[in-house]
Amino acid sequence: MAREVGIGIVGGGLMGREIAAALERWPALIDHPVRPRLVAVCDINPSALDWFEQIPSVRTRTTDLDELLTDPAVEVVYVAVRHDLHEELYVRVVQAGKALLAEKPFGIDLRAAETIRDAVAASGAFVRCSSEMPFFPGAQLALRHVASGALGQLIEARSGFLHSSDLDTTKPVNWKRQVAYCGEGGVLGDLGMHAWHAPLRLGWVPETVYATLQNLVPERPGPDGTLVPCDTWDNATIVGRVRDEHGEFPLTVETKRIAPGNKNTWYFEAIGMNGGVRFSTADPKAVEVFTIAEISGIGREQVWQRVEAGSQSAWPTVTGGIFESGFSDAILQMWAVFLAEREGALGDRFACASVDEAVATHRMIAAALESQRSATSVRLPGASER
Numbered sequence: 001m002a003r004e005v006g007i008g009i010v011g012g013g014l015m016g017r018e019i020a021a022a023l024e025r026w027p028a029l030i031d032h033p034v035r036p037r038l039v040a041v042c043d044i045n046p047s048a049l050d051w052f053e054q055i056p057s058v059r060t061r062t063t064d065l066d067e068l069l070t071d072p073a074v075e076v077v078y079v080a081v082r083h084d085l086h087e088e089l090y091v092r093v094v095q096a097g098k099a100l101l102a103e104k105p106f107g108i109d110l111r112a113a114e115t116i117r118d119a120v121a122a123s124g125a126f127v128r129c130s131s132e133m134p135f136f137p138g139a140q141l142a143l144r145h146v147a148s149g150a151l152g153q154l155i156e157a158r159s160g161f162l163h164s165s166d167l168d169t170t171k172p173v174n175w176k177r178q179v180a181y182c183g184e185g186g187v188l189g190d191l192g193m194h195a196w197h198a199p200l201r202l203g204w205v206p207e208t209v210y211a212t213l214q215n216l217v218p219e220r221p222g223p224d225g226t227l228v229p230c231d232t233w234d235n236a237t238i239v240g241r242v243r244d245e246h247g248e249f250p251l252t253v254e255t256k257r258i259a260p261g262n263k264n265t266w267y268f269e270a271i272g273m274n275g276g277v278r279f280s281t282a283d284p285k286a287v288e289v290f291t292i293a294e295i296s297g298i299g300r301e302q303v304w305q306r307v308e309a310g311s312q313s314a315w316p317t318v319t320g321g322i323f324e325s326g327f328s329d330a331i332l333q334m335w336a337v338f339l340a341e342r343e344g345a346l347g348d349r350f351a352c353a354s355v356d357e358a359v360a361t362h363r364m365i366a367a368a369l370e371s372q373r374s375a376t377s378v379r380l381p382g383a384s385e386r
């Protein structure tokens with residue numbers, strides 16, 4: 001019988017509910033070492049707590065964070081609140097002796113991320129940062145193909161996360177579109193962890209970055225309909241120069257709120273002299289693999305082949321192998337991996353974004369902002385001089 005782990009959620013909005021629902025599907029996982037139970041939820045807005053009445057294991061619904069943090073039944077806390085609140089709340093969680101799955105961007109800026117990192121180190125708490133998109137089965141196949149070395153010398157790589165609903169200029173402003181609550185990085189902070197997780201895990205840390213940032217919609221309707229500043233960056237394109245054992249290659253990382261036609265599209269592609277791979281959640285079953293093949297009656301040709309990914313990701317599930325997978329499945333996989341790693345039972349499976357990867361993402365964001373200001377390419381701290 002798997003050991004029960006008490007979970008507390010702080011922030012019962014969009015993501016708090018998504019995680020609560022995912023935990024209810026835990027029996028889909030095969031032979032997981034723990035069984036999480038959502039026992040407590042905290043939100044400063046009492047009406048946000050009502051939704052959690054339908055989850056029988058929740059025995060505490062509170063507006064007081066201390067009530068959740070002093071509850072001995074809560075071992076692990078998931079925090080999903082505005083970015084300006086990350087630093088204070090994450091530090092309080094780890095200082096209370098709880099494990100933490102922190103939402104991205106892990107603090108409003110680099111300074112906040114480093115403060116949280118230091119508090120995590122001092123507390124000894126087990127902490128990871130949310131980034132679920134690499135747990136799409138197709139993404140796992142693509143990343144495993146790259147890690148196998150099949151691509152040879154890399155020519156280029158691209159990673160991105162694309163939204164489009166902000167194309168509607170009448171869409172009201174919200175906290176994610178205001179620097180004070182979302183951070184100076186705007187879309188870089190909001191979507192950056194998603195786009196940097198896989199490249200950083202593959203060891204692709206740029207030595208320099210050049211960024212082009214756009215604030216395409218500088219005002220949006222406020223609560224009473226009058227226009228108010230919408231001062232965050234909407235779109236960001238970063239070109240990094242990565243050096244590996246073969247030489248240098250460009251890594252392009254796009255995070256966009258206005259990429260017309262894209263609804264939460266995460267993509268990853270890499271092409272090398274010997275092979276290539278690409279995957280996008282826009283076509284979630286398709287993993288395209290590049291190879292040079294001898295084709296009967298035609299001869300030796302360069303070919304993009306299409307492999308269909310099934311349901312299986314990092315942690316095995318009872319779901320039929322040929323069935324389709326989606327966002328909620330990726331969330332469940334991220335949690336399976338997070339809690340398995342905490343138990344020391346992850347093995348060589350793809351792990352959640354680490355604290356170092358979250359801080360490294362903030363370094364990329366800070367460099368991108370500096371590149372935009374100076375209109376030059378910016379060298380990352382620690383990069384070797386050439």
Ligand SMILES: NC(=O)c1ccc[n+]([C@@H]2O[C@H](COP(=O)([O-])OP(=O)(O)OC[C@H]3O[C@@H](n4cnc5c(N)ncnc54)[C@H](O)[C@@H]3O)[C@@H](O)[C@H]2O)c1
Nearest residue numbers: 011012013014015016042043044045048080081103104130
């Ligand atoms: N991983 C993903 O795919 C993904 C998707 C969307 C958002 N996010 C991240 O999740 C976090 C939250 O985003 P969201 O879309 O769920 O926001 P949201 O606005 O839907 O929900 C935030 C909730 O936090 C509550 N809250 C505010 N201050 C609080 C406090 N001091 N204590 C407790 N609760 C408080 C609010 O009342 C609200 O219910 C952000 O960091 C965001 O970037 C991640």
